Amino acid sequence: MAKKKCGICGKELGFWDNKMPLKDGVICYPCLFNKGNFYGGADQRHMNGFLNSHTAAEIKELMDNPVKLEIIKRKVAPVNHHHCKPIAQCALCGQDIYKDDAPLEFKDSAYICLDCAAKYRATKAYNWASEHTIENFKESINQKIDFNDINFKNAHNAHKELKEIEQEKAKKKCNICGKELGFWSIEHPIKDGIICDSCFEKGSFYKDTDPKKIRKFLQTKTAIEIQKLINNPEELQNIKKKVAPKKHSFPPITKCALCGQDIYRSDAYLKLKDSSYICANCKKKYNFTSISKSIDWASEHTIDDLKEYLDQGKDFSDIELEIEQQRQKRSAEKEQEKAKKQAEKEKRKQEQAAIKAESVCYGAYYFNIKKRKIYSNTVFHGIEFFVNADEIVSYRVNEKGHDKNKHHVFTRAAVGAIIAGPAGAVIAGTTGGKINEYIDELGVIINLADGSNFEVSLLNAKNNKADGFFVRHAYSELNHVIAILDGWKATKKAVEDTKDNTDAPAEIRRYKQLMDDGIITQEEFEAKKKQLLGL
Structure with a gap:
């Protein structure tokens, strides 16, 4: 289909190009409508049948002879005018002219049909015909005037007149601001001239007014009077209400x-x-x-x-x-x-950077050994103070695991030095020296004086073998945490003992006074004295 060519102009036609079949090929739509005008004033169905029965050479001959083409269209594919009557008859050939024929109408209400207009090359002479009579047309035919030349002259004259009007209009100036107005500039007529659209908008003459009435009012005023109104908005508003009030459809x-x-x-x-x-x-x-x-x-x-x-x-x-x-x-x-x-x-x-530098981190907590403080590492607020060492009452190790082998016998001795140090002693007391094949959780639960507790989690993942790297590392950290907690506990006890020793003489004096007062006996005093002195 893509290889087909128009039988008239030779243009290659693609699959989607519009075309009409002929007896020996096809014809493209530009040739069919623009050059030949086969459907103008003809019945489409009959014209299709006519085209299908003729060759490209015959169609081209008709295109070169418009008069013959119009005769054939009227003969083989006349337009059906059942529903309307002719409006007139052609002043040259007498043919009936219908309303939808687009005839040429003259100044004296005479008509000529499209066939005659095509015959004398006057199909585009509508403007010329509106200014001339049928007699002028007949004289032009006798003089063998080419109407294509007339159309060109008319267009040239119209352009010339338009240019003269534009030049004349370009000389106009706004009577208020003095601005020169071009051909396309918007102007508003007044009594002694015109005003430009800028001055008109400055006065807001159309705002809240009837446009038709305000235009009539302006045409009765001079430029000086309008200038005064523009400079006095209150007076202008009162006049607008009086002479051109805006119409409202609703209350x-x-x-x-x-x-x-x-x-x-x-x-x-x-x-x-x-x-x-x-x-x-x-x-x-x-x-x-x-x-x-x-x-x-x-x-x-x-x-x-x-x-x-x-x-x-x-x-x-x-x-x-x-x-x-x-x-x-x-x-x-x-x-x-x-x-x-x-x-x-x-x-x-x-502050947080200083805490990090002074502390050691285990799990989500920072242990400041010197200041005896524990800080928590929160998601939203970063490192925050959590608890003092003095608030710690006790701790216990939290260890959870599982075995895959039912006959598993896996002692801590077999693991080697995984749990050496204080952690080993703490865990051994609760597990009897046995250890699971896999460790899932490992941490230290620290109990506080107010009854609450928290956990320093060092391992929280399944399927970690007891002798694997992660478990060894977690137990190593566990040893360090327990060592810190034990160290704080020992320090606290030493401080308390020192405090007790410092207060012993005062207590002995108090008991001596009780003995002198006869409240306690000599034996009771001596016993208490030995207790306070640690003898």
Whole structure:
């Protein structure tokens, strides 16, 4: 299909190209419609049958002879006009002309059919025919005038006239601002000239008015009078209400709380917090220029708040200035708060870095051995103080595991030096020297004086062999943790013993006084004295 060519112009036609079959090939749509105009004034179904029965050479011959083509179209594929009557007859050949034939109509209401128009090359002479009679057309035929030349001359003359009009219009100036107006510039006529669209918009003449009435009003005023109205908005507003009031299809929704003017739903009003309304004129008068800021302020204030500002000689520009100052103040406060938080963050960061440097980490906890403190490493707050060593009452090892071999006999001695040191002694007391084949959990549960506890988890994963690297490492850390806890406990006891020894003389004196008072006997005093002195 892609190799087919048009039998007239030779153009290659693809699969999706529009084409009409002929007797010995195909014809493309450009040749069919643009060059031949086979369907103009013809019945489509009959014309299709005619084309299918003729060769490309015959079709090309008809395209070169428009008169013969029109005769054949009328003969083999006449248009069906059952539903309408002819509007006239051709002034040259007498053929019936119907409304949908697009005939050529002359100034004296005479018509010629499309066949005659094509015969004399006048198919595009519509503008010329509207200015001439049928007699002028017949004279042109007798003089053998080519209507293609006439169409060209008409177009040239029209362009020339348009250019002259543009040049004439370019000389016009706005009577208010003096601006030169080009051909395409928008202008508004007044009594003694014109005004440009910029000056017209400056006065807002169409706002809240009937456009037709305001245009008539402007045509009765001079440039000087209009300039005065533009410079005096209040007077202009009163005149607009008087001579060109805007028509409203619906009744007003309320009245302006300041001037009492009716407010309609389509107006650009401002609604306050107490459901009071301000009209567009009062908005403009008191400088409610920013739409978003005006709406935000009005939603938080009442009409009494606004009147209080107006009584002080202020308008919304002053209110905006106060709002901006408050915004800047809040912004400065936020910046200070931000800087403060950043400083605290940096300080905390340094403190945490110092804690890390002074402490050793096991699980999720940092042990500061010198300061006798434990810190927790939290997700959201980092390293935080958790507990003092003095709050620790006791600890126990948490070990959980399992065996895969039912006949497993795996003693701690077989593991070697996995649990050497204090951890071995603690665990051996609870397990009888046996160890699971796999260790799942390992840690130290530390009990505090307030009855609570927490766990320092050193291993929490399944299928770790008891003699594997991870278990060995976990037991090594366990030894270190227990050594720290035992060291803190021993230090605490030594301090308590020292404190007790320091207080022994005072206690002996107190018991001596009790003996002197006869409350206790000499034997009881001596026994207590030996106890306090550790004898």
